Amino acid sequence: MTGSPAGAADPDPPDPTVTLPGDVVGRYEKFSRFNSPYPAHRRGRAVDLYPGDDIGRSPVAGVVREVRTVGCPDRPYAADEDHLIVVDLADEWCARAGAPPGTVARILHVIPEVSPGDRVTVGDALGPTTRSGFFGRWVDDHVHLGFRPPDADPLRASGSLPVAVDAPVEPVAWDGTGTVVERAPAHVVLDGPRRRGSSRSGSGPAFAAFASDEGVPLDGGLTHYAGGGTFGAVGESAVAGDSLSLLGTRIGTAVGHGGEAGSEPGAPRVEWAPVDVLANGERVVGLSLFAARADRVGVKVVCPDREFDIGESVTVAVVSSDDPIRLGVG
Structure with a gap:
């Protein structure tokens, strides 16, 4: 018989990893998981997708839950605000990516031309990309993508799920x-x-x-x-x-x-x-x-x-x- 020692709590199960399918990532010119100083990237819990044409195309399918404008560091070369698009992922997309049903996607660095209630599919234009104060001056425009588990606060980056890329x-x-x-x-x-x-x-x-x-x-x-x-x-x-x-x-x-x-x-x-x-x-x-x-x-x-x-x-x-x-x- 195996298990935890008597009186010890079972360890929490590891967070499920969301795996972006290769045909999704293949719509972009470049991608990186770690080329950023921010904690989600340092821990492998976000991915940056570079479209190459200044259009923020959706890497996910689902229904837009929320759109929010957020503040960002003040940089002379960048916009003084950024934008967050929260998408309730479709069950079919979750199944392909190995994500639990109810997983939520968080998308940054796109000026939203979508609204809550809009249905989006992979490749849909969400709006133009924006250069915000979250960027280093040498960083190209990109779509930042992270995931939150079901029932978690979708507006917070901390606690995001691990991200892998099947490419x-x-x-x-x-x-x-x-x-x-x-x-x-x-x-x-x-x-x-x-x-x-x-x-x-x-x-x-x-x-x-x-x-x-x-x-x-x-x-x-x-x-x-x-x-x-x-x-x-x-x-x-x-x-x-x-x-x-x-x-x-x-x-x-x-x-x-x-x-x-x-x-x-x-x-x-x-x-x-x-x-x-x-x-x-x-x-x-x-x-x-x-x-x-x-x-x-x-x-x-x-x-x-x-x-x-x-x-x-x-x-x-x-x-x-x-x-x-x-x-x-x-």
Whole structure:
């Protein structure tokens, strides 16, 4: 006979994981679970979906319960308010995603053109995306998606359910070099390596991401956010306890989804090691990592205090640090 010791309470069952189907995520140009400083992302309980066309399309099906305008941090480059769309999920959608009936979706960063009582399906336009003060200046417009269990307060982010994505990601090796193809006030994009598979030709998985030296696709802000993560891979996947490196330097250790070891095999989060990212020998804020559908995996270098010219060759290095950059949410 097994069970809890006499007099001890049974442990609470783990929260169910909501798994986004691959055909839902495939409607977006990019996605990331860990590229954010906010607690829900750090714990693997939210996902950001990047539409690429400034239209906030619904990743869920159900009935809009509530629409609310919320305040956000005051940033000179961003709107001073954001918006929350709460959707009561259809039972059919819940069944596909492994969510309990009655689960509620929380959607942020979309200016709502829907109202309570409206029925939405996957792919419906909810409204235009908005750049709010919750964003870092280098962050592209996206749809933030999280889930609350039945009977929980849908307006609160804390207590959200774990989120997984049923879309394998191709790991792409990178030697740390590239040419600037895009420049913005707080970041540049380098022309990264071309992937083996192609979403356009139908060969290989839809998404690809930069890989660690061990061949594990990486997710998150390396290492300007306290933690990052990995993607479920085509090929090598990380498990809790694995040490990961990039460009010859150890960058962190894989741990369980939200800290519970082994709770999501193949896509754990990562506790970053104390390292700095250098671009042409000078320290920059970090690298912004995500899974993308493009045939060439571009490298986003976050560098608000460093200017690079279009066409300039850049070599990125990762080095150990006694004082790594860590950005908060204030």
